[in-house]
Amino acid sequence: MEExxxxxxxxxxxxxxxxxxxxxxxxxxxxxxxxxxxxxANMEGDVRNLIAARGKKETMIEVEKFFRDKLQDFIDDSDTQTGV
Structure with missing residues (x-):
């Protein structure tokens, strides 16, 4: 059975x-x-532990779209609050 x-x-x-x-x-x-x-910047080559979401391919395709949409909403909201 394939993993x-x-x-x-x-x-x-x-x-x-x-x-x-x-x-x-x-x-x-x-x-x-x-x-x-x-x-x-000045971190060239440094290794840093970052957090990630891990899941099956179909789920991660949905997660990536959701993430992009939520991040864009966050940016748009920030621009509105700062008057940009």
Whole structure:
């Protein structure tokens, strides 16, 4: 029997906890830690533990769309509050 493959969606640093919490409570995913090598600013090559959602491919496709939509809503709301 073939073992089921799981996929990760790594949350970028600064992702609002409310979005992560909503994903964990809405979808059949597990919250995991992943070491990721950074490649920006003065952190070039540093490895940092980031959190990710892990689940089956079909679920993770839905999670990625949900995440993008929620993040865009968060950005739009922030722009409205700051008057940008």
């Amino acid at each position: 089921e493959q799981y996929y990760d969606l790594v949350f970028p640093p600064g992702t609002p906890r409310t979005i992560i919490r909503e994903i964990i409570n809405t979808f059949d995913v597990e919250l995991v830690e992943r070491g990721e090598q950074l490649s920006f």
